Amino acid sequence: MKAEFSPYLRSIAAGLKELIVELSQYFDYVSVLSTDSVGFSMAASPRVKSITGNTLMTERGNVVRVYKNGLYSEYSFNLFDPDKVKETADKIRKILDAQISLLEQTGSQVYTTKMLEDEPQELFVEMETDSLPETTDLAKLMEKLISFSSEGMSLSEEIVDCNVRAQSTHVCKMFLTKNKDLRQSYIYSEGGISMTGVRGEKMDYSHNGVSDREGPHIFDFLGETIQKTFKELNDNLGSERIEPGEYDIITTPEVSGLIAHEAFGHGVEMDMFVKKRALGASYIDKRVGSDKVTMHEGAKCVKDVASYAFDDEGTLAGDVIEIDKGILKTGVCDALAALRLGCEPTGNGKRQNFEHKAYTRMTNTMFDPGEYTKEEMIASVKKGYLLSGMFSGMEDPKHWGIQCIIARGYEIIDGKLTGKVVSPVVLTGYVPDLLGSITMASKDYVSFGNGACGKGYKEWVKVSDGGPYLKARARLG
Amino acid sequence: MTDKIIELLKASGATAYEVSDTVTEGWEFYFIGHKLDQNRVRDVEHINVTVYKALEDGKFLGSASDEIAPTATEAEAKKIIEDLLDRATFVKNAYFELNKENTQIENKDYDVEKMARDYIEALQQIPETSTEDINSYEIFAEKCTKRYVNSEGIDVTFTYPSSQVEVVVNARKDDHEIELYRMYKAGSCDKDYIVKELTDTLRFGKDRLVATPTPALKKATVLFSTNDATTLFQYFGAKLMASLKYRGLSNWEIGKEIAEGVAGDKITMKAVKELPNSSANRPVDSQGAVIRDMYLLKDNVPENFWGDVQFRYYLGIKDSFIAGNFAVDGGSSTEAELRCGTYLEPVEFSDFSVDPITGDIAGEIRLAYYHDGDKVTPVTGGSVSGSLPELLKNMKLSKEQTQYDCNLIPSVIKIENVTIAGAE
Numbered sequence: 001m002k003a004e005f006s007p008y009l010r011s012i013a014a015g016l017k018e019l020i021v022e023l024s025q026y027f028d029y030v031s032v033l034s035t036d037s038v039g040f041s042m043a044a045s046p047r048v049k050s051i052t053g054n055t056l057m058t059e060r061g062n063v064v065r066v067y068k069n070g071l072y073s074e075y076s077f078n079l080f081d082p083d084k085v086k087e088t089a090d091k092i093r094k095i096l097d098a099q100i101s102l103l104e105q106t107g108s109q110v111y112t113t114k115m116l117e118d119e120p121q122e123l124f125v126e127m128e129t130d131s132l133p134e135t136t137d138l139a140k141l142m143e144k145l146i147s148f149s150s151e152g153m154s155l156s157e158e159i160v161d162c163n164v165r166a167q168s169t170h171v172c173k174m175f176l177t178k179n180k181d182l183r184q185s186y187i188y189s190e191g192g193i194s195m196t197g198v199r200g201e202k203m204d205y206s207h208n209g210v211s212d213r214e215g216p217h218i219f220d221f222l223g224e225t226i227q228k229t230f231k232e233l234n235d236n237l238g239s240e241r242i243e244p245g246e247y248d249i250i251t252t253p254e255v256s257g258l259i260a261h262e263a264f265g266h267g268v269e270m271d272m273f274v275k276k277r278a279l280g281a282s283y284i285d286k287r288v289g290s291d292k293v294t295m296h297e298g299a300k301c302v303k304d305v306a307s308y309a310f311d312d313e314g315t316l317a318g319d320v321i322e323i324d325k326g327i328l329k330t331g332v333c334d335a336l337a338a339l340r341l342g343c344e345p346t347g348n349g350k351r352q353n354f355e356h357k358a359y360t361r362m363t364n365t366m367f368d369p370g371e372y373t374k375e376e377m378i379a380s381v382k383k384g385y386l387l388s389g390m391f392s393g394m395e396d397p398k399h400w401g402i403q404c405i406i407a408r409g410y411e412i413i414d415g416k417l418t419g420k421v422v423s424p425v426v427l428t429g430y431v432p433d434l435l436g437s438i439t440m441a442s443k444d445y446v447s448f449g450n451g452a453c454g455k456g457y458k459e460w461v462k463v464s465d466g467g468p469y470l471k472a473r474a475r476l477g
Numbered sequence: 478m479t480d481k482i483i484e485l486l487k488a489s490g491a492t493a494y495e496v497s498d499t500v501t502e503g504w505e506f507y508f509i510g511h512k513l514d515q516n517r518v519r520d521v522e523h524i525n526v527t528v529y530k531a532l533e534d535g536k537f538l539g540s541a542s543d544e545i546a547p548t549a550t551e552a553e554a555k556k557i558i559e560d561l562l563d564r565a566t567f568v569k570n571a572y573f574e575l576n577k578e579n580t581q582i583e584n585k586d587y588d589v590e591k592m593a594r595d596y597i598e599a600l601q602q603i604p605e606t607s608t609e610d611i612n613s614y615e616i617f618a619e620k621c622t623k624r625y626v627n628s629e630g631i632d633v634t635f636t637y638p639s640s641q642v643e644v645v646v647n648a649r650k651d652d653h654e655i656e657l658y659r660m661y662k663a664g665s666c667d668k669d670y671i672v673k674e675l676t677d678t679l680r681f682g683k684d685r686l687v688a689t690p691t692p693a694l695k696k697a698t699v700l701f702s703t704n705d706a707t708t709l710f711q712y713f714g715a716k717l718m719a720s721l722k723y724r725g726l727s728n729w730e731i732g733k734e735i736a737e738g739v740a741g742d743k744i745t746m747k748a749v750k751e752l753p754n755s756s757a758n759r760p761v762d763s764q765g766a767v768i769r770d771m772y773l774l775k776d777n778v779p780e781n782f783w784g785d786v787q788f789r790y791y792l793g794i795k796d797s798f799i800a801g802n803f804a805v806d807g808g809s810s811t812e813a814e815l816r817c818g819t820y821l822e823p824v825e826f827s828d829f830s831v832d833p834i835t836g837d838i839a840g841e842i843r844l845a846y847y848h849d850g851d852k853v854t855p856v857t858g859g860s861v862s863g864s865l866p867e868l869l870k871n872m873k874l875s876k877e878q879t880q881y882d883c884n885l886i887p888s889v890i891k892i893e894n895v896t897i898a899g900a901e
Binding site for chain 2: 047061072080098102105107108201202357392394476
């Protein structure tokens with residue numbers, strides 16, 4: 001079936017087009033992004049159940065972007081009455097004028113930018129889905145989550161909590177200018193199991209998830225992660241601390257994705273080039289990794305939670321090869337950064353929601369697969385670790401430092417897993433050194449979309465990342 | 478719209494309900510260098526509704542929540558409430574009661590334009606040089622008016638300011654340039670604080686340029702003296718959350734010391750109603766409970782759990798609330814006394830984190846000072862890691878305190894035996 005476009009957005013489209021005409025009397029460029037996204041988020045643990053209609057991407061509101069005298073200004077609002085277009089336009093103009101007045105009083109100058117082009121364009125996309133959050137039998141789904149939670153709890157008396165969560169969002173967005181009318185509707189869903197256990201004085205946990213640009217039917221597959229999650233919890237509870245040092249590592253596709261995201265995800269968001277905050281700007285067409293490293297980024301490069309038809313500035317989705325056999329080719333770019341840098345936008349202008357500014361953001365960031373099997377890669381390691389599961393990551397695009405906090409490492413000695421587990425593992429290093437040390441990639445190619453990504457410590461958006469198993473050398477602590 | 482929603486809820490057959498309506502006026506300014514990249518206004522209203530339904534003769538209480546758009550028609554709002562009532566029937570939780578105590582609140586008004594102006598002027602006062610300067614900054618100033626109503630008689634409206642500024646600082650030497658990242662949150666702008674903090678940051682930037690790789694110390698005494706220290710205490714706050722306790726994710730118990738064999742200072746932590754200019758100052762929490770000063774942990778012994786009314790009810794803790802401000806008492810030594818011997822003082826991490834479940838700490842070092850007697854060496858790279866449940870046995874706190882937004886903590890925390898992965 002198709003994910004039907006929002007009737008609410010249809011109902012206000014004419015009024016918003018009138019608003020654009022009204023504001024165009026005063027501003028040189030006007031666009032409106034309107035959103036109406038609904039969904040649910042539910043969770044079940046042995047002692048607590050919950051359900052809400054809110055997810056990271058549920059929202060209903062509008063953001064107007066206007067341009068005058070080299071400056072872009074925005075007004076985010078969610079009280080729009082199509083019968084009061086003139087009043088709304090007056091209100092927007094007056095409050096933005098008040099801001100300009102403050103800037104003049106404080107002697108602030110404008111970072112002058114060219115005006116966006118407004119070529120005629122129409123797009124109407126209702127993506128295919130097997131199921132919709134609006135019509136899902138939530139009572140049955142809750143029963144399913146409860147049964148998964150109970151199954152998890154039954155695996156060991158050491159388990160103190162097994163929390164199963166599921167959320168699904170029907171995203172509807174409409175981007176309008178004088179000449180553009182773009183509308184899209186799609187579903188994305190994600191779910192996960194978190195298991196917490198206690199052994200003696202030690203408390204630890206593990207988690208696994210499912211995600212896709214699909215409807216709530218993907219939660220049927222959550223049950224398949226219960227045993228894996230239990231095994232990993234057991235591994236963590238029996239783990240030791242790692243001896244700090246430099247080791248050969250094999251990264252699971254999930255950890256490979258974390259490295260992709262932190263290494264050359266944030267590092268080539270080109271609004272950072274405008275601010276001269278990214279070393280990558282001076283490394284285009286230069287080597288930043290071994291010839292085993294090819295990396296794609298874009299809403300079209302895989303199908304997962306960040307796979308849309310157009311971004312929050314009305315640029316169509318793309319698929320960019322950022323690194324080609326170790327050579328940095330390009331970054332990803334929002335529309336305003338593209339104007340400032342004199343390049344084309346790549347469909348990566350994203351907002352946390354209509355209330356937030358658009359920045360260059362990642363969508364799906366993936367290492368290309370290679371030619372080896374996981375087993376061949378493990379067999380090639382004299383002394384090192386197979387790194388599995390992720391907690392968090394952070395990058396430093398200016399200095400190319402990287403930090404990844406990884407759930408656990410499985411010791412490898414003489415090409416074999418010894419059964420010893422270390423946890424957690426802090427991977428740090430210099431990005432070109434880390435990518436330059438990659439010598440093997442597996443044939444696997446898996447994306448993970450359970451996380452959210454911030455810019456600095458705010459602006460949370462959905463992203464996915466992944467790739468194959470990789471062999472590299474890294475500093476672990 | 479809120480009054481209409483309340484009418485619909487009263488007529489809906491719900492056992493109980495909660496409504497919160499938050500109106501936000503926000504001004505935002507984004508600068509590249511000191512040039513304006515973009516200005517923005519947020520003018521939004523969010524109405525959230527939670528519906529409760531008694532199940533199986535009141536043995537259980539189901540609940541479901543959703544946002545109702547302020548543009549929703551009466552028919553749309555009614556449909557959402559009906560759906561919530563249906564959903565509540567299969568979200569079967571043990572019975573609990575909502576907060577009941579209403580309170581009178583004196584409201585003040587706040588000037589968003591003045592808040593934004595103060596931030597712009599503060600950033601213009603930073604003593605930049607040709608080698609240390611501001612790369613970019615983002616200013617967020619907002620005034621929020623919140624009304625909270627529940628079926629048990631609470632109906633309160635209060636206004637509060639909230640602001641933050643994100644600043645990126647550059648330092649350079651020859652062709653080498655580095656950046657430092659800062660995010661300051663507060664009620665409104667404290668100009669003097671911002672100028673002092675960013676002036677210190679310029680100095681850190683200069684030192685990072687000449688930093689040498691962090692030595693492979695393996696184990697070291699670490700001294701925390703920046704905002705990252707608040708992260709250490711967030712672990713204690715998390716373990717005292719009623720929801721974590723109820724779900725078995727905290728094994729801390731009221732009256733029982735949290736660790737044995739403690740040789741350092743013991744922790745005393747309070748939830749406090751107000752801290753000067755904190756972004757978390759509120760008269761009541763998000764569920765209408767009156768906020769006051771309350772001991773959470775006294776000399777390493779839990780006194781109270783805090784958090785959602787649902788989980789507090791299950792734990793039998795009635796007179797508590799969702800805390801926003803936290804204060805940790807100072808320790809037994811002065812800052813000067815703690816600054817002795819050999820120790821590593823990280824002042825910049827990529828991201829310093831403490832896992833609320835395991836207590837594992839981790840962070841890549843962007844800049845630290847390695848103190849060896851009178852010799853101080855700036856170092857960079859490598860990481861700090863360890864287990865806080867173990868490390869807290871040898872934790873020393875300064876008598877002096879410092880406030881970081883909603884956290885008042887000892888200005889210096891010294892911990893022995895922390896794992897250091899060097900970068901040499």
